[in-house]
Amino acid sequence: MSFKLKTVVAACALSVVSVGAMADTWRYAFEESLTDVQGEYAKEFKAYIEENSDHSLQLFPYGTLGESADIMEQAQAGILQFVDQSPGFTGALIPEAQVFFIPYLLPENHDELVSFFRNSKAINEDFVDVYAEKGLELLSMFPEGEVVITTKEPFETPDDLNGVKVRVMTNPLLVESYKAFGATPTPLPWGEVYGGLQTNIIQGQENPMFWVESAKMFEVTDVITFTGHNNFTTAVMANKPFFDGLSDDDQALIRDGMKAAFDHIVEYQRGLGERSLEKIKEQKPEIQVNRLTQAQRQPFRDAAQEVEAKFIEMTGERGQAILDQFKADLKAVQQ
Template sequence: MKRSIRAVVVGLTVACACVGAAGMAFAQDIKERNIKFAFANTADSAHGIGAKRFAEMVASKSGGKLNVKLYGSGTLGGEAVVASAMQGGTIEMSMMGPGLLTGMDKEFGVFDTPFLFDSFKEVDAALDGPVGKKLLDKLPAKGLVGLSYWDHGFRILTNSKRPIAKLEDIQGLKIRVQQIPVFIESFNAMGANAVPMPFPELYSALEQKAVDGQENPFISVEVTKFYEVQKYASTTRHAYSPLLVLMSKKFWDQLSADERKVLTDAANEVKSYERQVSRELDAKALDTLKSRGMVITEVSAQERARMRDKLKPVIDKHRQTTGELGKEMTAEVERIRSGK
């Protein structure tokens, strides 16, 4: 028995030595590096929670050599400032929605297409598939590298006037929208008076009744306390925004293949976790809004289809600006939806 135990111990010692040697060989391709990871949302948001898990995973995978330092709440600047800094190589990482990227390449405007996705299943399959990868492959030419798609969520509609259960209920409402042409045209086409406005001005505009409503994910409505000035919320889910995890190409070009693999693998391994956290927080926010007195109206699949049909001319016009990748994304979603 003693001989058997000794053999096991010797075997484990040899195995550990081999693993250690392999680890040291791997570590030789990883240098001590500090990585600034800047993002707009708070540390306790799904974005911040995902970033923290990413930093921990990178440290683990790199033997502590790659140190990801988090800068949330826009402490290093807004998205435009951070994107410019990444292109210049002074900030290494960020995550942001596709809005700013659309200004760099119109094909990223595909995510602004109204009613493109019906479910998270469609979202995940499309973004993790070949069309999602093609979009990421366009970023190096803009001085950025796309590591993964995390979750930002479906947008819903709130207002202070009445419940919205069908297309006709939108008629005549003054709705604040993002300063994006397709959003302005979409809400006007559904009978609303679309009012483009910067987000920081929105709470005051709602409070003063300059606009009747707005559209954002449930979690944004909760965090910004729009429930104080909005009575009704409707699950229109009229648009979905992913969160792109980005890296400076100037920094990326300095990395070894092993360092790149650590960062890419970590971003993709955290992806499912961040998506789950984001969606759970959004669902929790819905419950919180109910407890705050908001009236939540579920918009049926049939009504969402009616809204999509109403917007067909707007959607067709928008697809002309998103090029071939826009058409490919639409075809991919339709394939996923049909189960083929």
């Protein structure tokens, strides 16, 4: 157990209930601020729980309990009842979840994307079993917005990214994606990204537009490029022993709260990327915004085949089965 985890255990000993007990206060940590997408989702879930039960929900935004690895460790240990974490950070723990980082797999159309997350068998059935093996009850997955790449110099081709160090989450497949894109992927904890860009240790990073604006990434990069290669995905999980020990009514309460929060967040996101871009332009009028054409995107699309092959290599037969179901679910939505 890490020193940080021991500290949190000691600090929270009085407020953490034993597995299976009726909890008056539940603890929920996430990777963003209260005013970002994960925070908005968490606040909606909290409101639902507290309006429809005697329970209360304590929210812990990014940084209050450590980095992403820390909150996952705390969730698995039962210190946290709920955690919201992107598959980008759970890729080493749950390799199959890296399917969300195969470029150009998810649809760009917002309504198709929402329908996929709402109805996908891969997400709502197959992944539930995969996460359960790690002591986690998968409750919801939702998209957070189109991923853009911010850099110090413009690029249009994979060759233009040669030698460019792009920060990625600590996710093996995301590393392979940026290798295929021609860049030098550089995994870094989030807390080191702004300073890394400021000191030129790295020259680029990827994130949805609202986070580029919220985390001030535009202050330390000069170009925003829309490649259309992905939409940022996150997952809300419960500690499984905690969840399994709840009454049927409380389990239903949580699932209904997750549905209410999902409905809220997909509407909240509609147009959020463009609103965030306008805020960036107001603060930095000289920012360069490039939207690659379909022809310019094609070499990056071609590179995605290499990344898909790496995914299968990393995850074997189960990864192949999940990818096949993923594609079938996408086809159903797009038809």
